[in-house]
Amino acid sequence: MPQPPSRRGFRLPGNTLVLLFIFFLIGLFLHYGGQTKPVVAFWNDVRRLVGLGPGHNRPEKDGVNPYKAPEPIPTDDTATEPAPDDVATDDRSGGSSASDDATATNRGKTNPADDQTDRAPSAGSMPGSRFDFEKQIDFLLPVGKSLSDAQLVRHEGYTLRYRTDYKSPDWVAYPLLAYELTGEADRAGTSFKPDPTVDGGTALPSDYTRSGYDRGHLAPAGDFKFSQRMMTETFFMSNITPQAPQFNRGIWKQLEEQVRSWAFRDGGLYVVTGPVLRAGLATIGRQNEVAVSDYCYKVILYCRKPDIRMIGFLLKNEPSNEPLQTFVVPVDKIEAMTGLDFFPKIPDDLERTLENKAPAAVAPQWFRF
Secondary structure, three states, X not given: OOOXXXXXXXXXXXXXXXXXXXXXXXXXXXXXXXXXXXXXXHHHHHHHHHOOOOOOOOOOOOOOXXXXXXXXXXXXXXOOOOOOOOOOOOOOXXXXXXHHHOOOOOOOOOOHHHOXXXXXXXXXXXXXXXXXXXXXXXXXXXXXXXXXXXXXEEOOOOEXXXXXXXOEEEEEEEEEEHHHOOOOOOOOOOOOEOOXXXXXXXXXXXXXXXXXXXXXXXXXXXXXXXXXXXXXXXOEHHXXXXXXXXXXXXXXXXXHHHHHHHHHHHOEEEEEEEEOOOOOOOEEOOOOOEEOOOEEEEEEEEEEOOEEEEEEEEEEOOOOOOOHHHHEEOHHHHHHHHOEEOOOOOOHHHHHHHHHOOHHHHHHHHOOO
């Protein structure tokens, strides 16, 4: 009776390979102490490698961006640095909301040769509805007195002024457009890293280790879900300031979500945000002295001819259960504390009217629903 042919060599059935892969993922999960993010990041890398899953090689949206002013090509970054596990972070992904799902990217820093091919406008911000002052280069950037430690830094999604003496920006500015409030960008696997474009260097992620402070985003990662590249650049330490954990994950997060909901409702906004820096602030840091500000602010502008409105928020760097309306202040007050002039290309009479309005008159214009 003939003998059945025997197998030679190492040949595994397909289902055995699947089981081995599952056991590998389980081992990875146990190796990281039950944390799911490393496993998810590994699985996303595998999917991208073999070309599976939504968003693979998905092109960035092209068109015309009504909020963009032509600016130089940004420096590309590819380096990442693992974040320490023993420090409070700004990872606030424990909960979600409608505004978290409607988050975005921006726009703004492009090759000057591409000035005529920005992204397509949203329904609420057509180019023909813009004021003349909006069309000026760097319209949304604040102006302050010249300082020896100040450096203008341009990234693809946002622009900032970095103060090397404080190892912190004093402002970060970017447009936030409604049609960009959805996307597949994911912060999983993204880590904080020094900004190589800053002369003299930025703070390091390790400066926050065991400091008791979060690495608080100013341009939040959640505003850039349209583009993985732009979301990744929000983790540059030039965009980070020390924030009390329950402030960063509480009232500050609420304000970020509120701004996103307004951008979705109104079609697009301009956002300027930062810490209030001054001499004599407490510092943290192992290798750098990173200033811990007492206050953080946001100044938000809506423009669509003939309508224009502005609102300012000033929040103490501490936990709060007060409603957001409590923190509305005249923009003039923020200017006095920071030494900055916000949206200086708005005609003077109109700028004074917008910046001097009392909170009781401003808040109803924004908190309509």
